[in-house]
Amino acid sequence: MTPIHTLHILNKPPEHPRSVACMNALRPGDALLLTENAVLALAVQGDTAVSIPVYALAPDFVARGLDQSPDRAALVDFPAMVDLTAQAQNVISW
Amino acid sequence: MTGSVIPARNNEGFLENANDWTPEAATVIAADDGIELNEKHWEIIEFLRLFYKEHDMSPPSNRLFVKSVKEALGEERGNSIYLMQLFPGTPAKTACRIAGLPRPTNCL
Amino acid sequence: MSTLIVIDQPPYGTWAGREALDMAFSLAAFDQPVSLLFTGAGVNWLRKLQQTSEIEQKSVEKNLSAAPIFGVEALYADADACTRYGLRLEDMVAGVAMSESNSELLHQYTHTAFAG
Numbered sequence: 001m002t003p004i005h006t007l008h009i010l011n012k013p014p015e016h017p018r019s020v021a022c023m024n025a026l027r028p029g030d031a032l033l034l035t036e037n038a039v040l041a042l043a044v045q046g047d048t049a050v051s052i053p054v055y056a057l058a059p060d061f062v063a064r065g066l067d068q069s070p071d072r073a074a075l076v077d078f079p080a081m082v083d084l085t086a087q088a089q090n091v092i093s094w
Numbered sequence: 095m096t097g098s099v100i101p102a103r104n105n106e107g108f109l110e111n112a113n114d115w116t117p118e119a120a121t122v123i124a125a126d127d128g129i130e131l132n133e134k135h136w137e138i139i140e141f142l143r144l145f146y147k148e149h150d151m152s153p154p155s156n157r158l159f160v161k162s163v164k165e166a167l168g169e170e171r172g173n174s175i176y177l178m179q180l181f182p183g184t185p186a187k188t189a190c191r192i193a194g195l196p197r198p199t200n201c202l
Numbered sequence: 203m204s205t206l207i208v209i210d211q212p213p214y215g216t217w218a219g220r221e222a223l224d225m226a227f228s229l230a231a232f233d234q235p236v237s238l239l240f241t242g243a244g245v246n247w248l249r250k251l252q253q254t255s256e257i258e259q260k261s262v263e264k265n266l267s268a269a270p271i272f273g274v275e276a277l278y279a280d281a282d283a284c285t286r287y288g289l290r291l292e293d294m295v296a297g298v299a300m301s302e303s304n305s306e307l308l309h310q311y312t313h314t315a316f317a318g
Contacts, residue, residue: 013212013243037215040246043287059256063214065249065263150264154224157231158272165271200228 004053005029007088011036014044022094026052033084034073036060042070057081108190108197112146115194124192127182135180135192141166142193152190155200159186204235206311211318212243213262214254218318219247223265225315230273238269239307241280244317245287248279248294263295270297280304 008030012019019038026032034041034056042056043066054073061075062068076084085091100122101114107126109115120139124131131139145162146152153159156174164172171177174185181188186198207226209219222238229236240247252263269277278301279294291298301307308314 011215013215015243037212037243040212040243040287043246043289045286045288060214063252063254063257063259064212064246065252145268148264149268150260151268153268154227155231158227161231161273162268162271199224 004031004084004088006090006092007031007033007084008092008094009033009035010038010094012094013037014041018094022092023050025092026050028052031055031084031088033057033076033081034060035081039064039066042066042073055081055084106191106197109194112194112196115143119194120192123194127188127192129181129188129192131192137167138163138171138177138180138189139193142189142195146193146195152195152198153186154198156184156186156198159189159198203313204237204311205229206237206239206308206314207317208239208241208314209244209247209317210240210242213247213252214257214259216318219244219262220265222315222317223262226269226274227272230269233273235275237276237278237311238274239278239280239301239304241283241304243283243287245279245283245289248277248298249289250293250295266295278307 006027008022008026010019010022010032028051031053032050032055034054039056039061049072055076056070056073058075058077100119102110104110107123121131124135129135141163153162160172160174160177163177177185177189190196190198207222209222211219213219226236226238247262247266250263252261254261266277277298279298281300281302284300291300
């Protein structure tokens with residue numbers, strides 16, 4: 001696995017100002033992990049695609065009744081989330 | 095009463111986990127309140143078990159308990175006097191305790 | 203006296219919405235006319251098939267389904283927010299009505315309160 005420069009962990013819904021700030025801070029080589037209400041971003045229609053790897057925490061995804069196979073993110077469980085964190089040089093918890 | 099018959103309960107006598115409930119447990123909990131369960135009680139208990147399964151909560155207050163029973167089983171059962179006779183005290187609280195449901199949130 | 207309670211925040215994560223739902227249920231318990239309007243990310247309350255066992259929270263979808271039983275008069279969903287979140291009527295819990303104009307709806311109630 002390629003190392004991640006900065007892992008952005010976002011738990012705010014798309015309407016939240018910090019969600020906007022997070023999207024503006026993404027750089028090539030980074031990865032984005034959506035947890036809690038941030039997974040709702042995957043339900044937003046016609047949202048601009050992000051050019052870095054996007055992950056979403058599966059328990060939060062299914063809790064909100066979202067479609068089982070998102071095309072814009074890979075679903076991860078808790079152990080995989082820990083692996084992601086370990087791969088990253090830096091972590092930003094938004 | 096042997097402690098092994100009924101699952102873990104909290105300090106107010108409500109089951110810690112609604113899924114642990116059994117009809118035998120109901121009989122024991124009811125006996126604590128001096129209630130001997132008959133088919134009228136069981137009808138309400140079954141209604142509450144179903145309500146919890148569908149709505150993931152107990153009716154939050156006594157008024158809403160009465161309303162819910164009325165909606166499901168009609169006016170004859172869905173009135174506070176009928177339910178008070180079956181489940182003395184605060185009927186919602188007493189009935190939920192026997193049915194193994196969590197304490198109604200707005201019943202003190 | 204009629205009340206409209208507006209939930210504009212997503213389910214789970216915060217308690218604001220649940221408190222608002224409790225308020226609606228309490229008003230209904232005393233036979234006060236009350237309706238709910240879901241706007242913004244709040245429309246996600248209405249999505250079917252929420253599976254909350256792994257996050258160890260009560261399903262708001264199941265809680266909401268008790269609203270008609272308790273006497274809550276209507277569940278409205280903001281049409282634009284539903285479009286944004288890809289929600290059609292068939293994706294949502296039973297009994298939801300689409301609101302095309304919230305400002306018109308707000309003016310029909312003697313009291314409107316926002317969650318949180």
